[in-house]
Amino acid sequence: MKPLIITCAITGAETTRERQPALPITPSEQARASRECLEAGASVIHLHVREDDGRPSQRPERFSEAITAIRREAPGAIIQISTGGAVGESIENRALPLSLKPEMASLNLGTMNFGEDIFYNHPKDIVGLAGKMREQGVVPELEIYEVGMLESAFRLFKQGVLQAPLHVQFVLGVPGGMSGEPGNLVFLVQRLSALSSQAGIAMPDWGVAGIGRYQLPLAVQSILMGGHVRVGFEDNIYFSKGVPASSNAQLVGRVAEIARGMGREVATPAQARTVLFGS
Ligand code: KMH
Numbered sequence: 001m002k003p004l005i006i007t008c009a010i011t012g013a014e015t016t017r018e019r020q021p022a023l024p025i026t027p028s029e030q031a032r033a034s035r036e037c038l039e040a041g042a043s044v045i046h047l048h049v050r051e052d053d054g055r056p057s058q059r060p061e062r063f064s065e066a067i068t069a070i071r072r073e074a075p076g077a078i079i080q081i082s083t084g085g086a087v088g089e090s091i092e093n094r095a096l097p098l099s100l101k102p103e104m105a106s107l108n109l110g111t112m113n114f115g116e117d118i119f120y121n122h123p124k125d126i127v128g129l130a131g132k133m134r135e136q137g138v139v140p141e142l143e144i145y146e147v148g149m150l151e152s153a154f155r156l157f158k159q160g161v162l163q164a165p166l167h168v169q170f171v172l173g174v175p176g177g178m179s180g181e182p183g184n185l186v187f188l189v190q191r192l193s194a195l196s197s198q199a200g201i202a203m204p205d206w207g208v209a210g211i212g213r214y215q216l217p218l219a220v221q222s223i224l225m226g227g228h229v230r231v232g233f234e235d236n237i238y239f240s241k242g243v244p245a246s247s248n249a250q251l252v253g254r255v256a257e258i259a260r261g262m263g264r265e266v267a268t269p270a271q272a273r274t275v276l277f278g279s
Pocket residue numbers: 012013014082083084085086087106107108114119143
């Protein structure tokens with residue numbers, strides 16, 4: 001099996017300091033959290049930014065400050081910026097940080113209910129974001145919340161909007177998307193395999209981000225199934241039932257330890273770059 005790539009979604013757009021006191025908000029807090037995550041076994045940082053008062057932001061200047069701080073303190077990190085932003089953010093603003101040419105960016109493949117909100121991803125906007133990523137040399141990570149979005153991704157691949165190798169992240173457990181029950185991940189991976197064969201491409205690397213209580217069981221399942229893992233305060237603020245995690249790195253460290261205990265090597269940032277970009 002390939003070494004395990006651990007992504008940490010350190011901040012997100014919805015988690016608050018009130019609910020998770022260790023949430024990194026400022027660029028220097030995000031840089032420190034990223035360093036700790038890399039030391040604990042992560043290689044990719046999924047990045048949202050906030051203004052100083054905690055409001056979610058897509059301002060490129062703020063992304064630039066955060067990226068500069070992270071590069072200084074955690075130089076190996078693969079930085080993946082969010083083009084999802086916060087629910088309700090305009091598509092124009094969501095695209096803005098792509099101008100910074102990060103190594104990777106998230107690309108959300110469909111509209112869905114998102115808890116009590118609606119997360120809008122119009123087909124033309126998905127195509128538009130994918131085109132901007134291509135222009136800027138940014139590698140998309142495909143955020144898949146249910147099986148229809150996976151099928152949409154392959155439609156876009158056939159149309160030439162997306163290129164191989166595809167990088168798939170199953171995000172399971174959002175109320176409105178597929179839950180994180182074990183059978184759902186098995187089904188999605190089987191569909192990914194079948195769709196890849198039909199499209200004549202190698203099985204893409206894939207990972208899973210479990211929301212809330214699904215984070216740990218899906219991580220373990222993914223380690224076993226040969227996938228990669230995302231953890232972090234964007235998706236889950238608890239270490240165990242009712243016990244908040246002390247840091248993002250604590251969540252990363254637990255997954256790294258479980259993986260090593262199960263005989264799966266944890267990727268360094270250099271190894272993760274080889275798996276993701278072939279370089
Ligand atoms: N904040 C969510 C509505 C992404 O980063 O691309 C969307 C999200 C996905 O976080």
